[in-house]
Amino acid sequence: MPEFHRKIERSAIGFVLAIVVVSSIGGFIEIAPLFTIDETVEAAPDMRVYTPLEVAGRNIYLREGCYACHSQMIRTLRDEVERYGPYSLAVESKYDHPMLWGSKRTGPDLARIGGKYSDAWHVAHLFNPRDVVPESVMPKYGWLQRNTVRTDDLGEHLAAMRAVGVPYTDEMIANAGNDAFGQASPDSSFAAGVSERYGEATQVRMFDGNPEQVTEMDALVAYLQIIGRLTDVAHKQAALAQEGAK
């Protein structure tokens, strides 16, 4: 072996090529099949895309680095399922560019947070977590209530997401700004279009309790309330498994 190696380490180009070949094998074998094997991602025909307001909220979640302390991936372990809910399926993050599975739980997992608490609870909690949970070490996010959410460019955001594979329609892209406003303003004329385009189950309401403006708080709470609820396939599967056990 040393004799052979003495030869290859005399050529810089040869060495470079050897490194590239040897290092590429593992990643190729593990990643490429994930795009081609059908069973990798379950089917969820009822799954909807994020509304423009939820996209804006998700981008705030990214901006503030929430993923550093909260995972969105319930593992297939008994204690996790009992603490958080049915374990996460691959399909549930199908429209997540990027995914937010996370790597650390300084705070609890959020994969099933949607619908667990009221909007008012989230608003109070984000304003000052220690008002709601005295021992919490989460930061305060007071500025979310002060900042108006930017909606004029949401159509471009949806178009970019369509370019990477999220099935937004032309209509959704054209109405993105109005839909974002409408989802947080149930009494406005824009509210009806949201349910029309994203389904009757879409939550159209004043998330932050402030009728004056659509704030970043509206957007973030709208996102938190939809996490884990774009499809109910995970709940269905859990119910089936329970019936099977009986």
Place this chain on the structure above:
Amino acid sequence: MVAQLTSGERQLALVVLIALALVGLAMGVVGRADPIGVHGLIVLVLSVGLTFLVLSSLYAPEPSAERLSQYYDDPSKVGIILAIVWGIIGMAMGVWVAALLAWPDLTFDAGWASFGRLRPVHTSGVIFGFGGNALIATSFHVLQRTSRARLAGQFSPWFVLLGYNLFCIIAAAGYFMGVTQSKEYAEPEWYADIWLVIVWVTYFLLYIRTLARRKEPHIYVANWYYMAFILVVAVLHIVNNLAVPVSLGHAKSYSAFSGVQDAMTQWWYGHNAVAFFLTAGFLGMMYYYLPKRAGRPIFSYRLSIISFWGITFMYMWAGSHHLHYTALPEWVQTLGMTFSLVLLVPSWASAGNALATLNGAWHKVRDDATLRFMMAAAVFYGLATFEGSFLAIRQVNSLSHYTDWTVGHVHAGALGWVALITFGSIYSVVPWLWKRERMYSAALVEVHFWLAIAGTVVYVFAMWNSGIIQGLMWRTYNESGTLTYSFIDSVVAMHPYYIARAFGGLLFLLGILVCAYNIWMTIRMAPAVQPTSTADLPEPRQIPVSPAPAE
């Protein structure tokens, strides 16, 4: 330093800087309603500033041809200083965010000062700012000595070093504004990523061109590692950062991958950033500075070969151990775990090779804190890689994942291995680069050594305790078969360990401050009367020997 450039190189620098200033201006105008506009302004100001620096010496006399018979060390010197500056910033930020976890209100009511935005300033500051600059600076130094050739060109080393720091500045400034892809250790957005690709390709070409000038037929093992670092980081960076920007006037982009494919790509990247940025590059450092300082040859050539190719091949399979019990298909999880376990063999071959090299020089390890830094680094490397393989076992991972144990493991590697080998190398190379007889104060090196060791041990023990307690609390059931602890119970239990962790980090930060002072004073010392070694010169470029005139 500009005066050392030839007039052609000065003109090239000017052209590049003006082009860059125009790009910055365009970003500022197109993205004026977006954080990308602020980034444009930063690019504009920095490139205009450097333009004036170049202009001030544009018509200085040509540098003497004598420089070509010496190594080109100016970029290495600046790189070492930048590494220390970033180290102080990154570690101070680490202490602050650690304190925020113990006392969450210890900050301002503003977005830029919240934990989620400061944390990547800490991680990128130490990994890319401190580690990256140290790698670039030492790679230039080692490459020239082991090839006995001067760097190929004087412009591209500066382009690589300063361009890389521009990337770091864009990254850090962006985090304060909330510009992030939310991909761990790949947070910078699309335009910063593209810029890094340009810088990195230049780095690779510079490396390969200098290697082509080598006077030594064999490529030394340190260069194998530096090359693997440059090449594989390029591949990882490009693939993981594939994204579609919202528009040219938006900082925001959407990742090309989603869900399970994105998770696998991200951890293939994330784990191999550890492997090829934080391991391969620093092994390159170790393979040069440790034997040099010890005055002993590397113990085994055979072990070097086994560990190099083992690491290069097997690490790339290991990333999926970050995704045990998740929605990632189980066959990928199993592959990741298997390769993570086997990976212990080349890792320990490296650590063992380093320690065996010290045989016959243990008295130096006792007396010389610089060499002791490198010895301790090799020990921590062995410990951290053992722990890594252990944590990759699915059943162990079910307890440790998502807890502080992971954080403790990362810091055993980052503080114990990466930072210690870097400090050992810096204390070796600073007197060589600045032609001083020795560091200003050996006692301060000793103080730094013990601060660093104490800080690392306090940190790692605190996180082991908190991580294991956390993991156990989450899965404890009471007699009636329900979970005993609520999540917040586990948060309360972490409080003392979070204080201990911040204290450990503070000790480590004090250490680098001592280091910075020592380097500053060394530079201010009088140069060695005699050049430390006349051998520290490149082989002269080969001039064909003219045949003796015929009689």
